Amino acid sequence: MGADPTGLVGRDRELAELAAFLDEAGTDGAALLLTGDPGVGKTALLDATAELAVAKGMRVIRGSGVEYETDISFAGLHQLVVSLSRELGRLPRSLKETLEVALGLGVGPAPRPIAVLNAALSLFGEVAKEQPLLLVVDDLHVIDHASRSAVAFVARRLGGHRIGLLGTRRAESSGSFRPTGLAELEIAPLDDADALRLLSRRFAHLPRRILLTVAGEAQGNPLALLEFAGSTSASGAPYGGRVGWVSGQGREVRTLYAARVERLPQETRDLLLLAALEGSGDIGVLEAAGGPGLLDGLAPAERDHLVKVAASGRAVRFRHPLVRCAVVDGSTGEQRRGAHRRLADALADQPERRGDHLARATTAPDEVVAAVIESAAQISLRRGDAAGAIMRLRRAAELSPGQIDRRRRRSQAAYVAAWVAGHLEISHEIMREVRGDPAARSLAAAAAAGFLVLVTEGDADTALALLLKTIEQVPFPSGLPHGELETALFTLTLAGEYSGRPEHWEPLAGMLARFPDAPPAAAVSLARIHHDPGGVTDDLLRRLDDEIAQLKGETDADVVIRTALAASYLDRLPACREAVSQVIRDGRDGGAVGASMPGLIFVALDDLYAGRWRASADAAAELIALCEETGYHLFAQVGHYVAAMVAAQRGDLDACRDHCEAIWGWSGPRGLRRMENCAHQAAARAASGAGDFETAFRHATAICTPGTLPLFNPEAVWSAPDLVEAAVRTGRLDEARRHADAVRDADVARLSSRFALTSATITAMTSASEDMPRRFEEALAVPGIEQWPFEVGRAHLAYGETLRRQGLNRDARVQLAAARDRFEQLEARSWEARAAAELRATGMTRTAPGKAGAPLTPQELEVARLAATGLSNPQIASRLFLSPRTVSSHLYRVFPKLGITSRAALRDALEARPPEPPAARP
Known part of the structure; x- marks a missing residue:
């Protein structure tokens, strides 16, 4: 040895x-x-x-x-x-x-x-x-x-x-x-020469033929060489009557250790079993479990070189892991259960370890033990050990005498596996056990099943039907919901949010009316915020700010994600950034993978609003890849939405269209109106940047009718600038004014500086001409708007366009130059081209290199000529055997090259073009 x-x-x-x-x-x-x-x-x-x-x-x-x-x-x-x-x-x-x-x-x-x-x-x-x-x-x-x-x-x-x-x-x-x-x-086994050299050095009394036999059987494994030779007599017969060896060095060595353990006194074997099951070697714990005189009892094992006691006398260590295995393998089931019971008693002040030992000591259902293990699971979850929580909840379920408690604990384990840990396979496995349980349906089971079918298949209909039916059967509490009801309501809110359909959110809204005010991260508050952001009270805003301020020390990923979800609707994501980033890092390190996916959504949105578009696109790409890898297909749609918005604001029409079509293709057949609206918002934004206001109006009005802000439809507020500008630029001034009035009446301006800027900008766009300059100045004077660079650039652009149309070219240049510079910094190419074209119309000739004046491709020129005659995109597509989308893409690239922003200017711009050199002609 x-x-x-x-x-x-x-x-x-x-x-x-x-x-x-x-x-x-x-x-x-x-x-x-x-x-x-x-x-x-x-x-x-x-x-x-x-x-x-x-x-x-x-x-x-x-x-x-x-x-x-x-x-x-x-x-x-x-x-x-x-x-x-x-x-x-x-x-x-x-x-x-x-x-x-x-x-x-x-x-x-x-x-x-x-x-x-x-x-x-x-x-x-x-x-x-x-x-x-x-x-x-x-x-x-x-x-x-x-x-x-x-x-x-x-x-x-x-x-x-x-x-x-x-x-x-x-x-x-x-x-x-x-x-x-x-x-x-x-570390490879020893070769034959080194194996014989080791044996010859340690066992010189054995004949060479015996050493050769041992070397052949041990196959170069040093431990097997020493143990096999040490148990062999000079005649070749193994000590103790063992005859020959079987394959597998580890198994053989364990057998040898088992024989040595078997020779020890029973008291020593009992103490070794305690040490093997306790694991840390803490003498204090072992003495509490095994009684005084522990070291004396371990002495035979120490003399036989099976264990080693630290010089301090406070820790014991097995000489080799296989010794520990041999000790456990050589014990009976009842001996192991008894040792676990003694260790549980000794660890009364350590709930998780106590629960683990009770779990192994108990074979028959026992509600007291199950409750202890469930409590240990909750402690595990609070300190970020989702895997440990799942394991303990499943064991608590196995030991639950009552069917209702068993089903509840299994369902909780399934929910934690899906929402926090990101282990869908484990969650599905547990839910199969739940479905096989004859107990009545529980809130926990409905929440787990509803969440699974929502995030994996996007089936909001099934999730909502399941949850509403189960919740309606539960007596409503007089106060705030908690426990299983809180989890079920949160899942119901998620399903209603992604559905976005009145038949789903109306029952939820009625249910919410029965509860008093709740903390911002509670399901009741989250649902109310999503239901009507403009109806959020000042008191709830203050409480949300307080909760966000406390996130720095928060370890529960669920609390962080719920708080950030509320913050995302009310433009408070920057203050959540540090806590959310921690959740994402934990997920990358193998922790809360499930929670890290919503975390990536919030980081991507924060970067999008702050103008960090490259980082936003990277976060969206990581989210999409992670969702596809893990099976959380619903969250991938949000990744496509963020990527589409980045592309729309950058002016990458093709990429925006691809992401939007991915959303429509997956979410449309599933009736996820919310995600469809998100895609329409991105498409409207892209069309506005390209100056295609008719298309922008069509997409924006697919989200809501002008003049209305439907409940459970936050995109109606977020897309308001696109709808109002498109309506103004296409001659629908009445619709534009109605929508601007609706946004102003909703009182969203008090929620954040971004909403205040948006409301003020669209109010200015729809004001009487004599009031417009003052209204725009008020919009740009809103405190705190610098954190929303794209919205600021858009306000400057709208202001400059208004001034130019009023003939105030000198004043217009100031605003248009500010817009152009802002969009240039953001790399918002189509928006930069719009601002540059407006600047040229004021007589200012500076243009960004590679934009206006760039040559048209032959097909772009043909599409532009046909568009200049007044043909629509479908008519042009029919003549050129193209799709209408391809025609739209060509025009999107033509406008900035010609320095224009509308089809009406095509004829004059084409006539003003210099003749093409002969080499460029087809």
């Missing part, structure tokens, strides 16, 4: 590489993962490297994966941190408290996973300030997921920190082991 690490046989190459690794780690940081079969010598190489690191003046901190702690988040990280109490005390208070709460060393609000990872990196960096640090993590393949993420996180950020991270994992774990991104060094 205990070969001298400095005398390892056949490992010269590996030891040289590890020495070089230590040199790099001690100066600039490095990480390395040793991989190989069980017993191949990974741990021996770890030991040798640790000794060499100490000799080089490095501090060594060790931890290891524990198979029976894989469900306990940060159990592995706890091993690395617990011995650093002095350095932990030197950290800033926020970082110190983050680690203490996450590791169960303190109490307080549950931190975000990313905050725990940053705090751990800071702690290790603090240690490395005094001397280089080597973190050694054995058996990374069985470490809990949260700790594995921490190890990978730290490993990727070691540059310049004088920290080395050295880990091991079994090669056989590759099927379930998620890559960490660490560099790997594969």
Whole structure:
């Protein structure tokens, strides 16, 4: 067993590489993962490297994966941190408290996973300030997921920190082991010569023929070589009557360990079982579970080199993971359940660990135990461990005596899997169990089933029918809804929101009227905000601002996303940016993937409104790809909407059309009116930029009738500038005025500076000519509008166009130049071309390079000539054997090249063109 690490046989190459690794780690940081079969010598190489690191003046901190702690988040990280109490005390208070709460060393609000990872990196960096640090993590393949993420996180950020991270994992774990991104060094079995050399050095009394037999059976696995030879007599017969070996070194080594464990006193075996199931090796916990005299009871195992007690006497460690496996495998089911019960009693102050041990100790349904495990699941969820919450809720359901409680807990697990964790397969699997349960339908089941069918298939009809029917059967509370009813109402609100159809939102609106005022992130408030943004009270706005201000310390992804959802309707996303970005980062690190998709929506929208269009398009593309990968097809439609709006404002008509058609093709057949309206808004915006106001009016009025702002239709407000401008530019002044009056009467201007600017701009556009300048000046004087650059540019453009038509060219140039410069900064090419054309009409000749004056292609010229004769797009398409959309695209490119903004100017612009050189003629 205990070969001298400095005398390892056949490992010269590996030891040289590890020495070089230590040199790099001690100066600039490095990480390395040793991989190989069980017993191949990974741990021996770890030991040798640790000794060499100490000799080089490095501090060594060790931890290891524990198979029976894989469900306990940060159990592995706890091993690395617990011995650093002095350095932990030197950290800033926020970082110190983050680690203490996450590791169960303190109490307080549950931190975000990313905050725990940053705090751990800071702690290790603090240690490395005094001397280089080597973190050694054995058996990374069985470490809990949260700790594995921490190890990978730290490993990727070691540059310049004088920290080395050295880990091991079994090669056989590759099927379930998620890559960490660490560099790997594969540890291969010894070759025949080295295997014989090792055996000859350790077992010189055995005949060579026996050594050859052992070497052949062990197949170069060092642990198998030593154990097989150590259990063999000089005659070749295995000690203990064992006859021969079977294939599989790990299984054989485990069998040998099992024989050694079996020889121990029963009291020692009982204590070893407690240690194996407890996992951390904490002597305090083991003494509480096993009684006083623990170390005396473990002495036989320690003398047999099966366990090792730390010098401090406060921790016990198994010499090899297979020892732990042998201990557990050699116990009976009742012995394991008894050990788990004793550990649960010893961990009364640690709800999650206590719940886990009770879950394993209990076989028959028990509501008391189920309630404890459910409570532990809620704690897991609040601290960001969605996977742990799902596992615990499912186990609580299994132990629920009542059918209603069993179905409720399973449904909650399915909902968390879909909404927070982003694990649709697990959610579907749990819902199949729920559907097979004969219990009556529950709110939790309806919420989970409705959410699944909504986000995956876009079937709002089924989701709404299911939820409305179930909610109507539940007695309404006298106060605010909570628990299952709150979850069901939130899902119902989402379904009604995406549907956007009166037959769906009218029953919801009636239901909302029965509840009092609620916090902004509650389902009741979210539904009311979506129902009628203009009806939002000043008190609700103040409370929303207060809740947004508290998001910085919020760890519950659900709370962050709900608050940001309310903020998105009321132009308060910038203040939510930090918290939402944390949710997205957690999702990228394997945390709340489900919540990260709405998070990407809010980041993309925030960038869109702020004029960061490249970043907005990138977020939308990431959202679409993630949704297609995970099956959340509904959220992908919002990604297409954001991408379409970016393209519309950039002037990329083809890209905008592609995204709009993707939305219409998927959402139209499913009756998702809300998403159809979003596509019409983007199409109207693109047509307005291209000066095709007839098309813009058609799309804008597909959202709402001029002069009306339907309930549950926020796009009616968002698209108001497109509808009003298109109506004005196509001679529909009455419709334009009615719509501007409707927006002003809705009182949305008090909600945000963007809404105030929009309302003031469309009011100015529809005012009497003598009042227009004053109205535009009022619009551009609205406080806080600089955070909405596109809307500001559009207001300048409308103001300048109005002044030019009134013959005030000098004043018009000021506004048009401001609009042109703003659009140029935003790379809003079609809008920039509109402003430049208006400037030229005032007598100002400066144009952006490559725009006005650019040559027309032969087909563009033909389309322009036919359009100049008064033919419509369908008529032109018929003559040229093109589609009407292609004709529209050609005209969109022709207008800026000719420096015009309408079809009426085509004839004069074509006649004024210089003759084409002969080479350019067909």
